[in-house]
Amino acid sequence: MESLPCKGCKGLCCGPVPITEQELKSIKKKIKSMPQKSKLELENQERFFGTCIFYDQVNDGCGIHSVRPSICRAFGFHQNLICFRKPEAASMGNWHAKEIPIGILSEDYTWKDFN
Template sequence: MDTLPCQGCKGLCCGPVPVTERELKKIQKKVASMPRKIREELENQPRFFGTCIFYDLEKDQCGIHAVRPEICRMFGFHKDLVCFRKPELATKEKATLKEAPVGYLSIDITWKSFQ
Protein backbone atom coordinates (compact mmCIF):
# COMPACT_ATOMS: atom_id res chain seq x y z
CA MET A 1 0.00 0.00 0.00
CA ASP A 2 1.25 3.48 -0.82
CA THR A 3 1.96 5.84 2.04
CA LEU A 4 1.46 9.54 2.37
CA PRO A 5 4.45 11.88 1.91
CA CYS A 6 3.95 13.56 5.28
CA GLN A 7 7.52 14.66 5.93
CA GLY A 8 7.88 18.33 5.06
CA CYS A 9 4.20 19.26 5.44
CA LYS A 10 4.62 20.70 8.95
CA GLY A 11 1.12 19.57 9.95
CA LEU A 12 -0.75 21.79 7.52
CA CYS A 13 -3.22 18.96 6.87
CA CYS A 14 -3.56 18.13 10.55
CA GLY A 15 -6.43 20.06 11.96
CA PRO A 16 -8.76 20.94 13.31
CA VAL A 17 -9.20 17.25 14.20
CA PRO A 18 -12.59 15.87 15.32
CA VAL A 19 -12.31 13.33 18.15
CA THR A 20 -14.83 10.93 19.61
CA GLU A 21 -15.22 10.22 23.30
CA ARG A 22 -13.45 6.86 22.92
CA GLU A 23 -10.54 8.47 21.03
CA LEU A 24 -10.27 11.23 23.61
CA LYS A 25 -9.93 8.66 26.42
CA LYS A 26 -7.10 6.91 24.54
CA ILE A 27 -5.38 10.25 23.96
CA GLN A 28 -5.76 11.17 27.64
CA LYS A 29 -4.03 7.92 28.66
CA LYS A 30 -1.25 8.56 26.14
CA VAL A 31 -0.71 12.12 27.37
CA ALA A 32 -0.74 10.99 31.01
CA SER A 33 1.97 8.41 30.26
CA MET A 34 4.23 10.83 28.35
CA PRO A 35 7.46 11.80 30.08
CA ARG A 36 6.99 15.35 31.38
CA LYS A 37 9.87 16.74 29.30
CA ILE A 38 8.44 15.36 26.04
CA ARG A 39 4.94 16.58 26.88
CA GLU A 40 6.19 20.08 27.72
CA GLU A 41 8.28 20.27 24.54
CA LEU A 42 5.25 19.27 22.47
CA GLU A 43 2.86 21.54 24.37
CA ASN A 44 5.07 24.63 24.06
CA GLN A 45 5.71 24.48 20.32
CA PRO A 46 4.34 27.32 18.22
CA ARG A 47 1.92 25.99 15.61
CA PHE A 48 0.06 27.28 12.62
CA PHE A 49 -3.48 28.36 13.55
CA GLY A 50 -5.80 25.33 13.61
CA THR A 51 -3.00 22.75 13.45
CA CYS A 52 -3.57 19.86 15.83
CA ILE A 53 -2.09 20.42 19.28
CA PHE A 54 -0.32 17.07 19.03
CA TYR A 55 1.50 17.76 15.78
CA ASP A 56 5.21 17.89 16.60
CA LEU A 57 6.60 20.63 14.35
CA GLU A 58 10.18 19.99 15.46
CA LYS A 59 10.05 16.30 14.49
CA ASP A 60 7.56 16.91 11.65
CA GLN A 61 5.29 14.09 12.78
CA CYS A 62 2.29 13.25 14.94
CA GLY A 63 3.14 13.29 18.63
CA ILE A 64 0.41 10.72 19.43
CA HIS A 65 0.63 8.61 16.26
CA ALA A 66 -0.21 5.29 17.96
CA VAL A 67 -3.51 6.70 19.29
CA ARG A 68 -4.30 9.21 16.53
CA PRO A 69 -8.01 9.68 15.76
CA GLU A 70 -9.83 7.74 13.06
CA ILE A 71 -10.05 10.81 10.80
CA CYS A 72 -6.24 11.00 10.81
CA ARG A 73 -6.03 7.35 9.77
CA MET A 74 -8.46 8.05 6.90
CA PHE A 75 -6.73 11.19 5.65
CA GLY A 76 -5.34 10.96 2.15
CA PHE A 77 -7.24 7.85 1.19
CA HIS A 78 -10.80 9.24 0.82
CA LYS A 79 -12.08 11.58 -1.90
CA ASP A 80 -13.05 14.25 0.65
CA LEU A 81 -9.74 14.00 2.55
CA VAL A 82 -7.24 14.42 -0.27
CA CYS A 83 -3.52 14.88 0.36
CA PHE A 84 -2.41 17.78 -1.81
CA ARG A 85 1.00 16.16 -2.36
CA LYS A 86 -0.31 12.75 -3.41
CA PRO A 87 -3.96 13.11 -4.51
CA GLU A 88 -3.94 9.86 -6.46
CA LEU A 89 -4.17 7.91 -3.18
CA ALA A 90 -7.67 9.26 -2.49
CA THR A 91 -9.57 6.42 -4.12
CA LYS A 92 -12.11 5.59 -1.38
CA GLU A 93 -15.54 7.18 -1.25
CA LYS A 94 -16.43 9.95 1.20
CA ALA A 95 -15.18 9.27 4.72
CA THR A 96 -17.75 8.60 7.42
CA LEU A 97 -16.92 8.46 11.10
CA LYS A 98 -18.39 5.62 13.14
CA GLU A 99 -19.11 7.89 16.12
CA ALA A 100 -19.99 11.56 16.49
CA PRO A 101 -17.16 13.81 17.66
CA VAL A 102 -17.23 15.32 21.14
CA GLY A 103 -14.93 18.14 20.10
CA TYR A 104 -12.03 19.26 17.94
CA LEU A 105 -8.36 19.13 18.85
CA SER A 106 -6.95 22.67 18.79
CA ILE A 107 -10.37 24.34 19.08
CA ASP A 108 -12.49 22.82 21.91
CA ILE A 109 -9.84 20.44 23.19
CA THR A 110 -6.56 22.15 24.01
CA TRP A 111 -3.57 21.33 26.20
CA LYS A 112 -5.55 22.74 29.16
CA SER A 113 -7.96 19.82 28.70
CA PHE A 114 -5.16 17.43 29.66
CA GLN A 115 -4.02 19.08 32.89
Protein backbone atom coordinates in the same frame (compact mmCIF):
# COMPACT_ATOMS: atom_id res chain seq x y z
CA MET B 1 -1.79 0.82 2.38
CA GLU B 2 0.79 3.16 0.95
CA SER B 3 2.10 5.97 3.13
CA LEU B 4 1.62 9.68 2.47
CA PRO B 5 4.43 12.22 1.91
CA CYS B 6 3.81 14.04 5.20
CA LYS B 7 7.43 15.00 5.89
CA GLY B 8 7.84 18.67 5.09
CA CYS B 9 4.14 19.53 5.32
CA LYS B 10 4.53 21.03 8.82
CA GLY B 11 1.09 19.81 9.84
CA LEU B 12 -0.84 22.06 7.49
CA CYS B 13 -3.31 19.23 6.78
CA CYS B 14 -3.56 18.33 10.48
CA GLY B 15 -6.69 20.21 11.38
CA PRO B 16 -9.42 20.66 12.25
CA VAL B 17 -9.44 17.32 14.06
CA PRO B 18 -12.80 16.12 15.40
CA ILE B 19 -12.53 13.49 18.13
CA THR B 20 -14.90 10.99 19.67
CA GLU B 21 -15.30 10.23 23.36
CA GLN B 22 -13.26 7.01 23.03
CA GLU B 23 -10.50 8.82 21.12
CA LEU B 24 -10.37 11.47 23.84
CA LYS B 25 -9.93 8.75 26.48
CA SER B 26 -7.13 7.10 24.47
CA ILE B 27 -5.34 10.41 23.94
CA LYS B 28 -5.56 11.29 27.64
CA LYS B 29 -4.10 7.89 28.54
CA LYS B 30 -1.27 8.36 26.01
CA ILE B 31 -0.44 11.88 27.26
CA LYS B 32 -0.49 10.70 30.88
CA SER B 33 2.02 7.94 30.04
CA MET B 34 4.45 10.28 28.23
CA PRO B 35 7.63 11.35 30.03
CA GLN B 36 7.09 14.84 31.46
CA LYS B 37 9.95 16.29 29.39
CA SER B 38 8.53 14.93 26.12
CA LYS B 39 5.04 16.14 26.99
CA LEU B 40 6.27 19.66 27.80
CA GLU B 41 8.37 19.82 24.64
CA LEU B 42 5.33 18.87 22.55
CA GLU B 43 2.97 21.17 24.45
CA ASN B 44 5.20 24.24 24.21
CA GLN B 45 5.81 24.14 20.47
CA GLU B 46 4.60 26.97 18.28
CA ARG B 47 2.09 25.80 15.68
CA PHE B 48 0.28 27.26 12.72
CA PHE B 49 -3.24 28.52 13.48
CA GLY B 50 -5.70 25.64 13.29
CA THR B 51 -3.03 22.95 13.35
CA CYS B 52 -3.67 20.09 15.74
CA ILE B 53 -2.23 20.64 19.22
CA PHE B 54 -0.46 17.29 18.97
CA TYR B 55 1.37 18.01 15.72
CA ASP B 56 5.08 17.85 16.54
CA GLN B 57 6.79 20.68 14.60
CA VAL B 58 10.25 19.61 15.77
CA ASN B 59 9.94 16.01 14.57
CA ASP B 60 7.57 16.87 11.68
CA GLY B 61 4.92 14.33 12.60
CA CYS B 62 2.12 13.35 14.92
CA GLY B 63 3.07 13.44 18.59
CA ILE B 64 0.35 10.90 19.45
CA HIS B 65 0.56 8.76 16.30
CA SER B 66 -0.36 5.44 17.95
CA VAL B 67 -3.66 6.90 19.26
CA ARG B 68 -4.37 9.45 16.53
CA PRO B 69 -8.07 10.03 15.79
CA SER B 70 -9.87 8.11 13.04
CA ILE B 71 -10.00 11.13 10.72
CA CYS B 72 -6.20 11.28 10.84
CA ARG B 73 -5.99 7.58 9.97
CA ALA B 74 -8.36 8.14 7.03
CA PHE B 75 -6.78 11.33 5.72
CA GLY B 76 -5.34 11.07 2.23
CA PHE B 77 -6.98 7.76 1.40
CA HIS B 78 -10.59 8.92 0.90
CA GLN B 79 -12.09 11.14 -1.80
CA ASN B 80 -13.26 13.77 0.72
CA LEU B 81 -9.89 13.85 2.56
CA ILE B 82 -7.39 14.21 -0.29
CA CYS B 83 -3.70 14.86 0.29
CA PHE B 84 -2.73 17.67 -2.07
CA ARG B 85 0.79 16.23 -2.47
CA LYS B 86 -0.44 12.72 -3.33
CA PRO B 87 -4.03 12.91 -4.63
CA GLU B 88 -3.78 9.47 -6.26
CA ALA B 89 -3.74 7.87 -2.78
CA ALA B 90 -7.40 8.87 -2.33
CA SER B 91 -8.68 5.65 -3.85
CA MET B 92 -11.54 4.99 -1.40
CA GLY B 93 -14.97 6.58 -1.33
CA ASN B 94 -15.92 9.39 1.02
CA TRP B 95 -14.99 8.96 4.68
CA HIS B 96 -17.72 9.20 7.31
CA ALA B 97 -17.18 9.09 11.04
CA LYS B 98 -18.48 5.93 12.71
CA GLU B 99 -19.20 7.83 15.93
CA ILE B 100 -20.40 11.36 16.60
CA PRO B 101 -17.51 13.67 17.52
CA ILE B 102 -17.64 15.35 20.91
CA GLY B 103 -15.36 18.23 19.92
CA ILE B 104 -12.41 19.52 17.95
CA LEU B 105 -8.76 19.34 19.05
CA SER B 106 -7.25 22.85 19.34
CA GLU B 107 -10.69 24.42 19.72
CA ASP B 108 -12.83 22.44 22.19
CA TYR B 109 -9.90 20.48 23.64
CA THR B 110 -6.60 22.20 24.31
CA TRP B 111 -3.51 21.25 26.30
CA LYS B 112 -5.22 22.35 29.55
CA ASP B 113 -7.58 19.38 29.09
CA PHE B 114 -4.66 16.96 29.02
CA ASN B 115 -2.63 18.18 32.01
